[in-house]
Amino acid sequence: MTQEVSIPSTWRTTAPRYRLIGSKCSTCGELFFPPRNACLSCLMPTKNGFKFSGFGDVLSYTVIHAAPAGFQKEIPYIVGLVELEEGPRVTAQIVDIDPEDMVLSLQVQTTFRRYAAPPNSKSVITYGYKFIPRF
Numbered sequence: 053m054t055q056e057v058s059i060p061s062t063w064r065t066t067a068p069r070y071r072l073i074g075s076k077c078s079t080c081g082e083l084f085f086p087p088r089n090a091c092l093s094c095l096m097p098t099k100n101g102f103k104f105s106g107f108g109d110v111l112s113y114t115v116i117h118a119a120p121a122g123f124q125k126e127i128p129y130i131v132g133l134v135e136l137e138e139g140p141r142v143t144a145q146i147v148d149i150d151p152e153d154m155v156l157s158l159q160v161q162t163t164f165r166r167y168a169a170p171p172n173s174k175s176v177i178t179y180g181y182k183f184i185p186r187f
Contacts, residue, residue, distance in 0.1 A: 072162055072181055074140065076102040085140040106162035107186065108136040115151040130154055134183055148184045159186040 074085035075098035082093050087100045113132035116123075123129070130146040146160060160183035167178045 072104045072106050073100070074102050074104060075100045083138050083140055085136070085142055104140070105137050106181075108134040108142075108160055108183070110146065110154075110156060110158040110160060110183075111135050111141065112156070113146060113154055115154070132160075132183065134160055145182045146184070147182050160184060161186050 072085065073087065074083060075087035075089075076083050077091035077094065077096055077098050079096035080091060080094045082091055083102060083104075084092075084098060085104060087102075088098055090096065091098055111133045113130055115128050115130055117128050119127045119129070128151050130149070130151055131143065132146045133141055133143055134146075135141050146154065146158075147163070147165065149158075162181045163184045164179060165182045167180055
């Protein structure tokens with residue numbers, strides 16, 4: 053079953069998904085992605101709008117050979133855990149590299165790409181960040 057994405061929810065999450073924007077604690081300076089309203093460390097409010105550099109290192113990854121609906125045409129593909137230069141860790145697809153060439157600690161940077169083809173002509177096409185190797 054394919055889940056439809058509502059247009060209002062798509063627009064509410066545009067900035068974080070398109071520009072890798074998170075939040076920063078007003079008190080202790082801890083950074084969060086995706087944005088949070090309160091700091092997990094000191095429970096104080098955070099300020100949204102912190103723009104991450106988009107650079108990071110791959111901590112872990114897996115190669116997907118059995119894809120969920122909508123991603124079958126992309127197999128095999130890589131999903132990795134990336135630690136951003138500023139500290140937060142994000143999970144995302146790693147593209148523009150063959151699975152055989154993938155290594156831990158690969159330096160990567162964000163890129164803007166389509167997530168998946170819409171299931172039908174009435175669906176919203178969703179875009180967001182993925183990571184590419186930094187050579």
